[in-house]
Ligand SMILES: Cc1cc2nc3c(=O)[nH]c(=O)nc-3n(C[C@H](O)[C@H](O)[C@H](O)COP(=O)(O)OP(=O)(O)OC[C@H]3O[C@@H](n4cnc5c(N)ncnc54)[C@H](O)[C@@H]3O)c2cc1C
């Protein structure tokens with residue numbers, strides 16, 4: 001079973017966000033991680049491979065620093081990595097998906113895994129767009145995956161419960177928290193990763209011309225939220241404080 | 257005349273989701289300013305009865321997609337049926353709720369239509385004849401505003417519980433247009449559905465949320481929060497520490513890798529206020545924190561804080577709220 005994992009490198013969840021002089025999100029000096037949901041996707045890909053043989057390929061659209069995230073996935077056990085650089089061009093979800101679908105379309109795959117959302121400026125749509133471009137069925141927000149002959153059985157989160165969905169392979173499945181516990185790379189894995197193939201590609205290599213990668217949406221501006229104004233600590237013993245709090249919620253905030 | 261401003265009317269078990277009413281209110285304003293019709297898309301098996309409510313909340317037209325094949329949501333069935341309808345009528349704007357269903361459907365439909373989609377918006381406004389969409393990014397640490405200059409319809413999902421709902425107009429009706437849906441071949445076969453029965457509101461729609469963290473000390477103590485929640489008609493949430501400890505299911509987790517909520521009131525009990533937790537609840541209108549550590553980060557964002565032992569404070573709060581309820 002050949003598995004492709006779409007992997008995005010995101011800001012660390014602790015990262016402080018600032019704007020640069022052009023009013024864009026400042027990327028200088030921010031520590032970067034694998035999007036946590038994509039880490040579940042990598043782990044799941046490895047587990048499927050370990051049961052059924054085949055290869056795990058991780059693909060990403062991004063600039064040179066993304067190699068670090070891809071190396072980490074290789075160190076976990078993925079077999080090869082492909083990084084496509086958009087060459088400094090503006091991208092939106094449509095463009096990213098167009099590029100990813102082009103790369104994945106040139107590979108052999110039975111199962112495509114992704115995160116259900118990127119935690120940075122992600123918007124829970126790239127995986128769905130890729131599935132549409134490739135004409136594949138998708139199951140979103142999966143917490144349990146059983147791979148069978150020619151189909152998968154996926155448990156997904158829905159509002160107020162879960163459902164079990166069967167789809168034929170090849171298919172796109174997105175990972176939700178709970179799917180698995182990602183492994184840490186071992187020392188040996190890290191050493192081996194250095195020798196695994198990391199292919200770097202440009203849009204030209206993929207045969208994509210400028211007209212095919214025009215974003216649908218355009219950013220007008222970025223800004224930081226005003227800081228929340230500090231509140232107050234309600235003094236006194238527990239009983240006193242509790243009744244003062246309830247009074248404040250009723251009389252000041254007027255919400256109870 | 258252009259094909260109108262469209263809203264996806266999401267229903268569950270024959271009831272409209274609250275976000276649908278929020279969308280109708282926001283879209284009504286855009287429709288009036290643009291002099292376009294406001295149309296709702298209502299899909300399911302036996303849902304015609306909801307069309308009246310959609311009219312009262314501002315819809316001019318309701319496209320009714322009813323079929324056995326649409327009884328349960330499937331990505332393929334709904335994407336095909338909704339895309340066909342959009343292709344036929346060519347709306348200029350199409351809004352959905354940022355819900356489990358809405359975001360899946362929106363992304364698939366947007367790609368089939370080769371158009372742009374803004375996710376998880378907290379505001380939509382008309383500026384010089386162009387719609388500007390505002391959405392939080394980096395877990396609420398920044399905002400993005402964007403436009404979709406050419407592709408149509410411009411699509412967006414809107415975060416529940418953020419936009420206000422206009423009061424309904426009794427007697428206002430929408431023209432109902434029955435369409436025979438084209439769900440096509442559906443590749444997702446639903447083998448089983450497990451619903452947790454809960455009398456409490458959905459976390460993402462709740463007006464009040466009572467949430468517990470590692471300070472709850474164990475799963476059994478969540479009953480205390482449930483009691484407080486029931487007095488307030490609230491939902492119960494949890495921090496990741498509580499979820500990872502197995503005290504609460506992941507469906508209750510609030511934060512960057514859990515749910516994003518924006519209730520009127522969020523009561524955090526025994527939660528330190530890590531940045532990843534704040535990411536999920538920082539847009540709550542009022543935050544109350546109960547924590548025994550006066551230095552806890554949660555106090556930096558709380559409107560009201562009580563420094564104390566939650567096992568002492570929460571039972572007192574339950575009493576106080578009960579008293580208030582009895583007074584009416
Ligand atoms: C990639 C990533 C994603 C994450 N996503 C999330 C997420 O989605 N949601 C989330 O919540 N976290 C998330 N986290 C984890 C986050 O960093 C914190 O570890 C977590 O929020 C801590 O939970 P807590 O506040 O319950 O526990 P703690 O930080 O341990 O705080 C417990 C608090 O309870 C107080 N307390 C203890 N006993 C009592 C008592 N008797 N009475 C009153 N107060 C008491 C303590 O003073 C303390 O402040 C994420 C982390 C990472 C790295």
Ligand SMILES: Nc1ncnc2c1ncn2[C@@H]1O[C@H](COP(=O)(O)O)[C@@H](O)[C@H]1O
Nearest residue numbers: 007061114115117118122123124125126
């Ligand atoms: N630039 C990218 N490179 C590779 N995969 C991506 C990229 N952007 C998004 N994805 C994948 O699509 C998922 C959803 O991303 P998003 O739609 O941006 O929230 C992510 O979890 C990744 O699996």
